[in-house]
Amino acid sequence: MVIGASIGGLCAAKVLAEFADRVTVFERDDLPAEPASRAATPQDRHVHLLMARGAEELESLFPGLLADMVADGVPILENRPDCIHFGAAGHVLGTQHRLQDEFTAYVPSRPHLEWQIRSRVTALPNVTVQQRGVDEPVFDGHRVTGVRTADGEVVDADLVIDATGRGTRLPAWLPQWGFERPREDSVAVGIGYATHRLTIPEDLVREKVVVAGASREQPLGLGMLYYEDDVWTMTTFGVGKVPPPEDFAGMQALAEELLPAHLSAAVQQAQPVGEVAVHKYPASRWRRFDELDRFPPGILPFGDAVVSFNPTFGQGMTMTSLQAGHLRRALQGPPDELATTFLTATNKTTWPVWTMNAIGDLILHRAEGPMPWWYRPVGSLFDQFLGAAESDPVLAEWFLRRFSLLDSLYMVPSAKLVGRTVRHNMRLWMQERRSRSRRSPGTAGSAPARSA
Template identity: 65%
Template sequence: MPGKENSRRHAVVIGASIAGLCAARVLSDSYSQVSVYERDELPGTAANRATVPQDRHLHMLMARGAMEFEELFPGLLKDMVAAGVPILENRPDCIHLGAAGHVLGTGQTLRDEFTAYVPSRPHLEWQIRKRVQAIGNVAIQRRSVAEPAFDPLRRRVTGVLLDPADPPGDPEFVSADFIVDAAGRGTRLPVWLTQWGYPRPTEQTLDIGINYATHYFRIPDGLIQERVVVAGASHDQSLGLGMLCYEDGTWVLTTFGVADAKPPTTFGDMVALADQLLPSHFADALAQAEPVGEPAFHAFPASKWRRYDKLDSFPAGILPLGDAVVSFNPTFGQGMTMTALQAGHLRRALRSGADDVVAEVNRATAKTTFPVWTMNAIGDTSFHHARTEQMPWWWRPSGALFDQFLGAAESESVLAEWFLRRFSLLDSLYMVPPPRIIGRAIAHNMRMWLRQRRERRGAAVTALRSP
């Protein structure tokens, strides 16, 4: 594998996505100059971007993600709250969480501290972008990267070739000591690797077939106490939804279908689905909703994990980050948090003086990706009819056991809180209950079984005694 970087003069980031902005923040501490190249025009306010079609749909910032972003950008969370971003502190009554057909109940108080922030994706990206733009040695430029420049003798990437600016001409070469590929799911790094004589990474995929439909709306204040509303798809219900209240008081309603199921396409039909999947007080509130703008649609065919960590050889000087490495089922809302974790890996590798920063970050990313990817895969194959060629035999039995756990969490607040914290990636990335939690779930289910058995016997006796 390539050796330790000897120069930290200039770093380049491909893409000004959240991943790219986090990478630029990290690189600014170690490189004299950081250039971020983004083909899209970046708005000066919190607004949707043409090259980020998914930002029109519901995004969730997990509690762990909020902590990771705050570590990279101190003061971010405070400023978001000052800008009107809802904050939920130990308020389970502000969360309605339906998972795999089960509505989890946490009671009125949480035993452990739990804080959630609810920014829209455009607002979060804008808050991060303006902080990166304020860093003295970082420059964000509206230019497209055609491809990196590779030196076969040194076996390293030496810079990037930029698409010619006006007037048209030859590509412009920009020298760089280190490049971060944050181009997202559409990254061309696997193609470039083959052009440079390296193998492509193996890919793990889950064909999930998600279709999105989203509409924004407003309702009078006070009609809905909850600020985070989730009704996930299940084995017997391929449609689900999420509903959040954002910083400007506008609500977003995203409906989705898994296994290629088509969600509603009009606001009226979206509300009808919400009436079907949510408790009645939501229907009463949505009856007074005023739609804002037009509906937005998006498709997400498959989750994908490119296993760069398994390659025996890799060129020096280039690192994939964010969705360029792994893109998760977006209905679980974990993508931004996992990107923040990757940025943290890069920061630690640079600070530690690792001999091979790229290999170190790839290994660390694989380590944090594995538990989240595995649990998502178990959930998708067990409840969402996902297809994959790489399914171990134990996934479906694990899904069945977790279905029983979620059933217990409907009325056992300790189990529900444990799931909420793990689902938010707060206590651990592993969704594996410890023995005390497993024991509590078994005991609860046993009590429920005995109660139902007594009720059935009582009903049978009553029926026999009836004339």
């Protein structure tokens, strides 16, 4: 049984269907027959980036998904030089070259992706999706044996997956059942989102993905994605409780400030479609179920119910799709090790991504939360790396692949790449110094603008 039929619940249901005779998914929201926003997933109005790794994982879970999305008009980014504008932490990456390694990304809107996946899950012969809310799991003093639905029925299940999102009540139910409440790691990022859909005259923009992340100096950022319906979605956001503009004129003004001239000019000529949607995301949250000595048999938390990542990094759906693989491996093992195997594997994939996000948020995004001493030096090294990646395509490509969660979830460059970064920045520093001394011969020894 699965509670919640969003991206997490649907991925979990697909895996369960490989092992169980019967899978029931309960969803309290109305589920539209076509791709459309839903009341219970307000985030689906805002820019959702599907990382290249997420696309790979979802394809292996739902074979044929990517081809069907492309057939339905979802833009596909092959390793072309002109499809991405990517700014991160105050640096614009040098992605204007052809990437060396194969790199394919897909740009479905969130409602389209969920609809594609839902259509596949509902077509499975042993899965039923019921539009019914769940009040709470039923605990018999030893294990979870099913759920009580909002209309009062008790439905039995061998295993209940809690995919109710970041608002899960499992941390409160555990102590009621005699277990410890899990510790919660939290980074108070104080993010505000404001989103408009736009039409932009054809041929003004070749890019399909435009990202201008927030930085230490600039707490506002912007993302623009071109989706399958030929409409752009533009999300402006603020970190550290700085509100983004919430009207179209304000968004256009921000685009002018953050984007290169050709993209900003296109936004000035855009026509807004519909109303502005706003959303507040106070904090990233990681519930440490993995640390509990005892966990009740018969239930597992899944997706955002375990960990919800800063949405401006675009990782949530991809990290959820990785949990699907962990669930499959856990179900293949001994039943009494199910929770430990799943939660340990989820911890292992969450840690590197959570930690890198926390470093970025605490150092660059005015976030509040515990900060170990080593975050600051790692953050400074990364700033150096991104500075070099502005003009070194090899570094830019390495960053883009890791950012897309390909290759490895660890954002740790090899010693060779660190050496390359230092040499590159030294070269830039020398060039800058030479050109300064040519411009004003008397100031040749003055302080460098960029430290190496």
